[in-house]
Amino acid sequence: MDPSEQLYERDAEGWRRGLYEDVESTFRAPIVNWFFRTLTANEPEFARYLWAQCKPLFQTRAFGRYTVSYRDAVLSALEDAAADVPRYRRADLGLRPPEWRELRGQIATFDIVAPRLAFTFAVCDRAMNGDLPETDPTGEASTAPLPAWLDRDRGRSVTMLDDDAVPADLEPTVDEIRDFHGLEGGLPSIYRCLAQWPDYLEPAWSDLEAVLESDAFERGRDDADAVVDDHIEKLPYAPRLSPTALSERGFDDATIDDLREFVRQFNRGAIETVLPALVVYAATLDVDGERSL
Template identity: 80%
Template sequence: MDRSAQLYERDATGWQRGMYEDIETTFRALIVNWFFRTLTANEPAFARYMWGQLKPLFQTRAFGDYTVSYRDAVLSALEDGSADPPRYRRADLEVQPAEWRELRGQLATFDIVAPRLALAFAVCDRTMNGDPLEADLDDAASTAPLPPWLDRDRGRSVTMIDAGGVPDDLSDTIDDIRDFHGLEGGLPSIYRCLAQWPGYLEPAWTDLEPILESAAFERGCDDADAVIDAHLAELPYAPRLSPTALADRGFDESTIEELRDFVRSFNRGAIETVLPAIAIYAATLDAAGERSL
């Protein structure tokens, strides 16, 4: 598993291009995450099978309830803990009008995709690492369709700086960000995106660092995890991603072990604070989505 190998959207052809389009359409977000790009580059047969198993989970009203509850869990913890994030107007920042629209639109895309990725990582980790999930059709929301308006058409296609291409005037800020999240490898996509606008990221990090280091944010992360756990206990469909199921599909033991380690790495460590922080960045620009249905 070469973790530096990725199949980008621009290079995808055939069924891989179709799957990327399906991910974007299903997620209602114009981005295919590094998780999917790396799996498609390294283990395309698994990526296609995995997506077929995951896709139904993102298409119900219960899932929509989960996404807004995840976002609300993070933001409510800050508001309840007197650590409410700042709200910026364009005039507060060194950002031009066209840049302002692009920044807010791209940040909205990350705000849409964050709870979806959190669920995808949790489902893959648990099912592939010995914690099988059971389907529990408890009420109509479990099988009702996802509301067509939810998160629809509010984000923009994402652009990012090249890996290692951090502007010099942001180097100290990025170092602080790495220290806070415990980042050892590459910079997460959200920060590679926001680094395009130093006039936003530098003052935002200055204001948000003490908030992200607060007990209120820690509580928000715990509450978001609890929302994930509650949703996983009431899934309408149990994906077949266990090691036994993968072996039945023809994947060999060494490949399965590598895949298990790979998905676990996405559900542990820095991601536990990176994804919840996205809702806070979005809130600073009034780009966060709904918090209830």
């Protein structure tokens, strides 16, 4: 697995283009995450198989409840501690109306995908390492459809700068961001996106750094993780992603080991702070989504 090798949406053709369209439609967000882009570039047959196994898990009412509970867990912890999360207006940042509209729409997209990616990484990691619990859901929500209106059509297509295109004036801010998240490689998509609007990113990071380093945010992260764990314990079925299942599917042992390590890396490290932070950034622009269902 070469994490620098990715298949971007603009280059996808044939079934790969269809797969990306299906991911966007199912996630209800116009973005295909690095996770899927890397898998499709390196192990396309596995990417297609994984998506077929996992897609139905994103389409239930119970999953909808999980997504809003994840968001609420992060923000409620900050509100309970009276953390000073800023709320910006366009005039505060000096942005033109088109810039303001794009910024808010693109951050709404990240707010939509945050709980979906947290679940994706967790369920795939556990399934591929034999850690999924046995489930026997009985409630209607476990098999009822995801509400058609939830998170529908509120995000905008995401644009991002390359790592080497970040403005020099932003480098001190980016260095602080790297230190906080423990980043060693490239910047996550959210920051490559926000770097397009230095007039937002600089004051937002200045105002949020103490919030994200607070005990309240740590509690919010823990509460969000608990929401993920609780939902995984009530899945309507377990995706067949165990080493045994993958071997039966025709993947060799070396490939399976590489894939297990790749997926585990996505479920550890910087992502533990990056994903819940997406919800906080959305709140600063008043584009955070529903918090109850």
